[in-house]
Amino acid sequence: MNIEAGPLLREINSPADLKKLDKEQLAQVCDELRQFIIDVVSTHGGHFAASLGVVELTVALHYIYNTPYDQLVWDVGHQAYGHKILTGRRDVFTTNRKYKGISGFPKRSESEYDTFGVGHSSTSISAALGMAIAAKYKGEDRKSVAIIGDGSMTAGIAFEALNHAGVTDSDMLIILNDNNMSIDPNVGALREYLTDISISPSYNKFKDDVWKAIGKLPIGKSFTRTMASKLADSLKGMVSQSSNLFESFKLRYFGPIDGHNITKLVDTLADLKKIPGPKILHILTVKGKGYALAENDQTKWHAPGLFDKVTGEIYKTQYSTPQPPKYQDVFGKTIIELAEKNPMIFGVTPAMLSGSSLKFMMDAMPNRTFDVGICEQHAVTLSAGMATQGMKVFCNIYSSFMQRAFDQVVHDVAIQDLPVVLCLDRAGLVGEDGPTHHGAYDIAYFRGIPNMIISAPMNEQELRNLMFSAQLEKTKHPFVIRYPRGNGVMSDWQKPMEEIEIGKGRKLKDGKDIAVLTLGHPGNFAAAAIRHVRLEGVNPAHYDMRFVKPLDEEMLHEVFSKYDKIITVEDGTVKGGFGSAILEFMNEHHYKADVKILGIPDELIEHGSLKELYHECKYDEQSIAEAIRSFTSIKVEKIPDAVIS
CATH class of the missing domain: 3.40.50.920 (Rossmann fold)
Incomplete structure (x- = not known):
């Protein structure tokens, strides 16, 4: 299939070309950019719904900010396809995630517009703050912008960065892209809080009053941080008490606004660019925007593979013989079998309910299954706390993501010798997601920790047997089971489980x-x-x-x-x-x-x-x-x- 960009998009080889357009033309650019992403991903694969949801934001950011001098930091990077297309990679975008092609994530060695390499979530605020502090120290009038989703905002590092940002005078903007999704629907109190904000009449009134007030200000060099602070203080009374979450971090909060209104976004970013100091803009978007099927089933369309863009049919590889199941599905179905017989078994995962196949247990046993959000450290220590009370917790975390919880495994699990079962999905090479997601290091970093049992099944039956062995009452130590992404080798895998003696090959x-x-x-x-x-x-x-x-x-x-x-x-x-x-x-x-x-x-x-x-x-x-x-x-x-x- 020969994929061609629309008439405006095909002339945009850098943000400088985008800036040549009239503001009234940006809606057409958004339409063409969205269609180009649909065309490429449907025929070449990749992440899908996330980038569709930030098309307008991407165009507005590159239209208003002087990138790459002004620095944009995309959290995770699933949503950065539009960013790549607008920054000189349109003609090679069909190589996205392919061997020797461009990366599916922002990557510093790939483009000067990719200011920070990402792949794991929640790092954008810290990185952008570091850039802003450095710019201030060097006397540069450089803007730093972190774009973070509400799912990524649940991680501890995001709150650590907010806590620091609020007490600096660094010129940075945090854009909270609120779509109530990460890969699976978001969970937790923050999700409910953001929902309250988005429907609060007082917040909507606050938003309107802020924009009216800014419109009357004599913006310029005379508009100082002190003046901005006084304005923020005077406007606090317009907001309900629930707004104090962000204000408690001493961040000036603006929003929420419609993240798909390109005119509003451009005007808003232009105004906020003139206000010094740390601030946060809350935008509301729809993951999968512009492709109805993706809007209606955002988890399925996060990374659907190849599909017919007209009918929405997702192409499945045709095999002449039945294929073995994925290791993750063997895990997901086996834990239910075990939990039905052992009432002490629980399942825990940090925002990978579908990816780990704990969704099966959530459907069958919702009171014994926990999706804790993008919080790997919490997932491990939560599991450890439950283990002190005699529970057998299967804590399922991708190998690459387990790196974020290393201290918790050492301090909270291994030193206390608690029998938490750490299931490392996606161990080894993972394919198209590349180096940020390869599970290359878990054997090396776990092997030196006392009390650890580290195992790896050769096939599906071995995975079942290791899971069975790990949950036995006599298994008293932390038990690691690592297994790869993708299919196993056994079509007839649901056989009776047998104990494997620990340490026996x-x-x-x-x-x-x-x-x-x-x-x-x-x-x-x-x-x-x-x-x-x-x-x-x-x-x-x-x-x-x-x-x-x-x-x-x-x-x-x-x-x-x-x-x-x-x-x-x-x-x-x-x-x-x-x-x-x-x-x-x-x-x-x-x-x-x-x-x-x-x-x-x-x-x-x-x-x-x-x-x-x-x-x-x-x-x-x-x-x-x-x-x-x-x-x-x-x-x-x-x-x-x-x-x-």
Whole structure:
């Protein structure tokens, strides 16, 4: 499909081109920008509804502010597609999230307009405040703007930044994009508070009075911070007492206003640009605006994949045989099975109810399932608190997001030796979301913590068995279960669950000359490679270790006593991970062997399909076979697709 931009959009190669237009033309730019996003995402994939919701805001920001000198910081970045298109990346936007193409998130190395790299939520206020403080120190008349959603505003770091921003005199604007959504509908008291603001007559009156007052002010160099403060103080009486949340942080609050009224946004931003000091503008938007299906089902259309933009049909990959389920769905359905038999089981997730498939448990057992919002630290410590009372909590957090709760795992879970079950979804490489979302480091950063049990299933049945084992009353320690994004390997996976002894691996194939030790899902890649090289006369042994902590030392003694050539395979960083643990065991017990570690190299892995990234990192089937051959002096040749499929 040949995708063409509209007549105005095709002439916009930078914000300077946008500024040449009359204000009356901006509505057409918004329409063309929205249609261009729909055209590209429907045929090439990517995040969808979030960017549609901020089209007008994006156009208004680049129209009023002098970017990139004035600095825009987009929170998370799901909503930054329009920003990328307007800042010189329109013609390469079809490469978005593709291997060697542009990133799906703002990225400093990609464009000077991307002022801060994002991917995890809630960092925008801190970053923009840092920029504003630096600008003031250098004497630059540079504006800083943070664009943050109401979902991201629930995180602790956002409130920490608000607390600091209010006591500075830095010239920054926080735009609160309120659409009552993150990926799933927002939860918690802040959501209810913002809803109260948006429907409050006193707030609407306050908004109108503020704009009238500003319109009468002699804006210019004589309009100082002191004058602005006096104005804000004089207007406080117009607002109901519930407005004091933002005022308590000493931020001047404006809004709420319609985030889809481009004329209003342009006028408002032009006025606020002249008011010094820290301030917040509250706008109301609709996630998925302009595409009815996305407006009506915002979770489904957050990142729908490829679809027919006319009918709304989401294309599903056609397979000749039934496909195995996603690991996340196996988790979601298995926890219900366990919870039906064990009344002490609870599920907790930070704003990933759909992504983790805890939505199934929320539907079936809403009083035992908690979505705590984008609050990973709280999720872990909440789980720890429940564990002190005898509850078995499955705290499901994406591996990449668990990095944000590292201290809580150490201090609140491990030191107290509480049996919280930490389920790390999206462990390993995640594909198109790229380096901010790859779950590369959890093995390395958890392995050094005392009391931790760290496991990884090779398939769906192993995941079920590990979950069963983790919730047993005799399991007394923190229990990590890490598993990848995407489908497993078993179509017939709902078999009776069995206990796995903690720290016990399994020998899948006996062999000679060389042993392959694997952890987790990459064991399937190794199994495929081993099947092929056996046809060439090589007979590797295959051990699925299951646990990286504690290691199966009995099995490892067998391995090092029998083999002097060993390959380890993992979907985590090779620095400090599973392979490193094997080397430590070898050294501790004075074994000597040639050991080759396959996994995620010590570099940042960019975005692309999982198949492309596995091959780049050299732990796909082809690369494992080549490693086996190199150890056994067999000529390298391409594995037939029929063998590795």
